[in-house]
Amino acid sequence: MKIITYNVNGIRAAIKKDFIGFLERENPDVVCLQEIKAEESQIPVLDFETLGYHCYWYSAQKKGYSGVAILTKTKPMHVDFGCDHELFDFEGRVITASFKDYTVVCAYFPSGTTGEIRQEVKYAFLDHFYSWTQKLKENNPNLIVCGDYNICHKPIDIHNPVSNKNSSGFLPEERAWMDKWFKSGFIDSFRALNPEPHQYTWWSYRAGARKNNKGWRIDYISTAENLEIKDSGTYHNDIHSDHCGSWVAI
DNA sequence: ATGGCATTGCAACAATGA
Numbered sequence: 593m594k595i596i597t598y599n600v601n602g603i604r605a606a607i608k609k610d611f612i613g614f615l616e617r618e619n620p621d622v623v624c625l626q627e628i629k630a631e632e633s634q635i636p637v638l639d640f641e642t643l644g645y646h647c648y649w650y651s652a653q654k655k656g657y658s659g660v661a662i663l664t665k666t667k668p669m670h671v672d673f674g675c676d677h678e679l680f681d682f683e684g685r686v687i688t689a690s691f692k693d694y695t696v697v698c699a700y701f702p703s704g705t706t707g708e709i710r711q712e713v714k715y716a717f718l719d720h721f722y723s724w725t726q727k728l729k730e731n732n733p734n735l736i737v738c739g740d741y742n743i744c745h746k747p748i749d750i751h752n753p754v755s756n757k758n759s760s761g762f763l764p765e766e767r768a769w770m771d772k773w774f775k776s777g778f779i780d781s782f783r784a785l786n787p788e789p790h791q792y793t794w795w796s797y798r799a800g801a802r803k804n805n806k807g808w809r810i811d812y813i814s815t816a817e818n819l820e821i822k823d824s825g826t827y828h829n830d831i832h833s834d835h836c837g838s839w840v841a842i
Numbered sequence: 843a844t845g846g847c848a849t850t851g852c853a854a855c856a857a858t859g860a
Contacts, residue, residue: 705860
């Protein structure tokens with residue numbers, strides 16, 4: 593089973609850059625999308641259904657902002673919208689699809705780069721999401737948590753760890769949360785099979801960051817440690833967003 | 843320390859992002 597996670601930074605903009613063709617070519621079984629920035633009525637749903645996907649959209653209540661989705665070739669047993677939190681559900685950050693053998697969570701963690709208030713929101717999300725997923729894992733041991741975590745775990749995950757030591761996304765508290773997260777029973781499916789440096793999933797649009805590979809690795813597919821990871825990688829050459837997609841085969 | 847770029851809403855430029 594192949595799963596892709598992708599922060600598309602606006603699904604309508606991504607579609608203009610042939611995102612549909614990309615999906616057709618890669619043919620994943622499950623697709624987790626973040627920052628769709630659209631409501632279902634604004635999305636050409638049929639384009640995805642034609643490829644064979646059951647589509648589940650979870651938009652923010654705020655137009656043009658955030659929003660996540662799961663596309664899947666197999667119809668899930670059930671889909672859960674949200675994470676039992678008023679603000680994070682208002683912002684459309686978490687959607688979960690349960691299958692016979694796996695449960696897939698798609699999450700868009702808040703950014704803390706726009707100031708102290710949003711950094712506090714991010715910390716609140718980290719706390720809440722940790723407890724929420726731990727509880728979920730009790731009844732869904734084969735849990736896979738895909739998404740834009742907005743955190744670089746280790747120095748190898750960011751092009752300049754020294755100059756970014758005070759940057760939101762690479763703060764000690766955030767990195768400690770990632771330690772705790774993986775220790776709780778998840779594997780970083782990309783890093784487990786790709787130990788080389790200079791592999792990122794996000795680049796600033798500014799100052800030629802992508803061309804010069806000055807990026808951050810902030811998108812992850814965390815797989816429950818009892819699951820076998822057959823292969824994993826990123827789509828750093830396919831450009832539909834300021835992020836690239838990541839994939840895992842299990 | 844700052845600016846840089848792109849998407850979206852809404853019809854101006856403001857909000858947001860990492």
